[in-house]
Amino acid sequence: MAPVLRAAPIPGIFVTGTDTGVGKTVVAGAIADWFRRKGTRVAVLKPAATGCVRRREGLVSEDAEFLAHCADARHPLDLVCPQRYVEPLAPAVAAERAGLPLDWAAVQRSIDLMS
Numbered sequence: 636m637a638p639v640l641r642a643a644p645i646p647g648i649f650v651t652g653t654d655t656g657v658g659k660t661v662v663a664g665a666i667a668d669w670f671r672r673k674g675t676r677v678a679v680l681k682p683a684a685t686g687c688v689r690r691r692e693g694l695v696s697e698d699a700e701f702l703a704h705c706a707d708a709r710h711p712l713d714l715v716c717p718q719r720y721v722e723p724l725a726p727a728v729a730a731e732r733a734g735l736p737l738d739w740a741a742v743q744r745s746i747d748l749m750s
Contacts, residue, residue, distance in 0.1 A: 639739045640739060640742060640743055640746070641743065641746075648663075648666060650662055650663040650666070655723075660681075660698045660701060660702065663679065663702060663705075664679075664701055664702055664704075664705035664706075665705070667679050667702060667705040667706040668705040668706070671705070671706055671707050677706040677707070677708075678706065678708065678710065678749035678750075679699075679702040679703060679705070679706045679708060679715055680715060680716075680742070680745055680746065680749065681696060681698055681699045681702060681715060681716040682716075682717065682718065682726075682742045682745075683716070683717075683718040683719075683720070683726035683729075683730070683737060683742075684696030684698055684699055684716050684718070684719050684720070684726075685719075685720045685721075685722060685723050685724055685725070685726055685729040686720075686721075686722070686723030687719040687720060687721055689721070692712075693719075694719040694720070694721065695712065695719070696712070696716040696719050698716075699712050699715045699716035699719075700712065702715060703715050710748070710749055714744075714745045714748055714749060715745070717738070717741040717742055717744070717745045718730070718735075718737060718738060718741060718742070720733050720735070721733070
């Protein structure tokens with residue numbers, strides 16, 4: 636079986652955790668900010684976000700906004716977070732309930748465009 640995503644051609648750090656509210660976004664933001672202050676070009680990616688808020692631009696992930704700020708991202712938020720859901724549930728559950736399955740091709744596009 637082929638992998639869902641291709642390996643990124645650049646070094647990267649993947650921050651993960653087992654629950655909401657454990658600090659994944661804060662840790663990822665601190666790491667991005669540290670590298671940015673050292674003069675390294677930084678890109679951040681939140682593949683899927685839940686509990687998003689509706690704004691004029693559509694669904695917005697506040698976590699993605701925070702990460703983009705920490706990295707001084709030059710990429711738009713829809714690349715930083717290509718999949719956004721309203722319900723504050725696990726991404727797979729929120730996607731199923733929204734009738735919008737997780738789109739791994741969208742995640743790969745974000746990685747490719749930010750690489």
